[in-house]
Amino acid sequence: MGKVKVAGFALSLDGFGAGPEQSLEDPLGKGGRSLHEWAFATRTFREMFGEQGGEEGVDERFARQSMAGFGAFILGRNMFGPVRGDWPDDQWKGWWGDNPPYHAPTFILTHHLRAAIEMEGGTVFHFVTDGIEAALERARQAAGALDVKIGGGAETVRQYLRAGLIDEMHLAIAPVLLGRGEPLFAGLDLPALGYRVAESVAGERATHVVITR
Known part of the structure; x- marks a missing residue:
């Protein structure tokens, strides 16, 4: 059985994993795009969207690790899209178009039932209504x-941290301040939960910190 990881999670210096006021125009919230500048120029990120070239270096190493070796993914509903409440129809299929970057079973945490969606490239979105542990059990079975x-997003990561279910977490800390948004660590005592810093490396556009339990 593999590990449960957070990888490539971008965080502001003041601890926000996304900006406020998520919308179709600002899927990462106001200012949230600035958290991910470290990844945009890397070879891995460009390959994900069918583009050539891209930078090598520390940021590229962590970007590649953040997408390698995963057999399943778990996302909060806000990471899947801006729709709230009951699903009005089956039109919304994620932010990423017909070929999302996951290429594996991907489990969406939600309170509202919806049939699974099979996308191009091997991504299948499954909608889980019975909590984080049920989603993880299904994801483990799928990942082998x-x-x-x-x-992500931040609240989903917080729930899994609070439950002590994350084995390893890689944070890409961007040199920006958001002021408000989705806080990652508010109310969490990571040392009391058994977490420690295992690695800290300065990259070209972010500082990469690995936390383990």
Whole structure:
């Protein structure tokens, strides 16, 4: 059985994993795009969207690790899209178009039932209504010997941290201040939960910190 990981999770210096006021125009919230500048120029990120070239270096190493070795993903509903409440129809299929970057079973946490959606490239979105542990059990079964990635957003990561279910977390800390948004660590005592800093490396556009339990 693989590990449960958070990888490539971008965080502001003041501890926000996304900006406020998520919308179709601002899927990462106001100012949220600035958290991910470290990844946009990397070879891995460009390959994900069918583009050539891209930078090598520390940021590229962590970007590649953040997408490698995963057999299943778990996302909060806000990571899947801006729709709230009951699903009005089956039109919304995620932010990423017909070929999302996951290429594996991906489990969406929600309170509202919806049939699974099979996308191009091997991504299948499954909608889980019975909580984080049920989603993780299904993701582990789907992943087999590979790792499970908790893809976010911040509140989803917080829930899994609070439950002590995350084995390893890689944060890409961007040199920006958001002031408000989705806090990652508010109310969490990570040392009391058994977490410690295992690695800290300065990259070209972010500082990469690995936390383990």
